Amino acid sequence: MTSLPSPSRNPRVRVTDVEVLSSAWYVLRRTTFDYRHGDGRWSTEQRETYDRGNGATVLLYDPAGGTVLLTRQFRYPVYVNDHPDGMFLETAAGLLDADDAETAIRREVQEETGVRLGELEHVFDVYTSPGSVTERLHCYAAPYDPADRGEGGGIAEEGEDIEVVELRFAEALKMIETGEIADAKTIMLLQWAALRGPFRDAAD
Numbered sequence: 001m002t003s004l005p006s007p008s009r010n011p012r013v014r015v016t017d018v019e020v021l022s023s024a025w026y027v028l029r030r031t032t033f034d035y036r037h038g039d040g041r042w043s044t045e046q047r048e049t050y051d052r053g054n055g056a057t058v059l060l061y062d063p064a065g066g067t068v069l070l071t072r073q074f075r076y077p078v079y080v081n082d083h084p085d086g087m088f089l090e091t092a093a094g095l096l097d098a099d100d101a102e103t104a105i106r107r108e109v110q111e112e113t114g115v116r117l118g119e120l121e122h123v124f125d126v127y128t129s130p131g132s133v134t135e136r137l138h139c140y141a142a143p144y145d146p147a148d149r150g151e152g153g154g155i156a157e158e159g160e161d162i163e164v165v166e167l168r169f170a171e172a173l174k175m176i177e178t179g180e181i182a183d184a185k186t187i188m189l190l191q192w193a194a195l196r197g198p199f200r201d202a203a204d
C-alpha cells in the first residue's frame, strides 16, 4: 500500500489500497476499493487513474473584430491516434503547477500568445476523461485586443513551439464541422461563445 485518499465522501465507496504503477512525467495509480451497488451488493473493484494534475484554458475573443485567438502546436498523443499531422488547434492552456487556476491561466496565456489578460470570465470546469484521467480543467473566456497580441511561442526550453492563430469566429465554428478543430475544450468554449457567450447575437 502506498497512500490512501482522504476519508470517503461517499458511503458506497471504501478505498482499501492505492499502488503507484508509474511515476514519471505523470503518475499512474491502481486503486482497489469496495463499492456498494444499487441493489445493496458489495463488490471489490480496481481502477487505474492517470494523474497529470489539473489545468486551465481560456477562449480569447475580440468582439469588435469578430475573431478568436487560438494556438497551434504538435501534439504527439493526437498524432499517434490518427490525426493527419498532429498540428493541433486549441485554446491557450496549461497545467496549474502550484498556482490557482486564475493565476495559472494568466501566466500560460502570456507565455503562449503574448496576451496580457485583463477581465477574465469563469465559464465552467470540466472533467476531460472521467473514466481514466483525474484532470479537472478550469475553463475561462476573456476579451483580447489584437494590438496586444505578442510573439507567444511557449517555453522553448520545455520543447514548446506554439503558433498563434487568429480566426474569424464563424470560420472557427465551421472548422469544428470539417474536423480541423477537434479539441474538446476548444469545441466546448466555441459553442458556449455562440450559445451564451460573446457571439450569441452574431448573425452567422
Ligand SMILES: Nc1nc2c(ncn2[C@@H]2O[C@H](COP(=O)(O)OP(=O)(O)O[C@H]3O[C@H](CO)[C@@H](O)[C@H](O)[C@@H]3O)[C@@H](O)[C@H]2O)c(=O)[nH]1
Binding pocket: 025, 054, 055, 056, 057, 090, 093, 094, 095, 108, 128, 135, 137, 158, 159, 160, 185
Ligand atoms: N519531457 C516531456 N515533456 C512533456 C511531456 N508531456 C508534456 N510535456 C511538456 O510539458 C508541456 C506542458 O505545457 P502546458 O502548457 O503546461 O500544458 P499543456 O500540455 O498545454 O496542457 C493543457 O492542455 C491540455 C490539452 O488540452 C490539457 O489536458 C491540460 O489540462 C492543459 O490545459 C508541454 O507543452 C510539453 O512541452 C512528457 O511526457 N515529457
Ligand SMILES: [Mg+2]
Binding pocket: 092, 093, 094, 095, 108, 112
Ligand atoms: Mg499549453
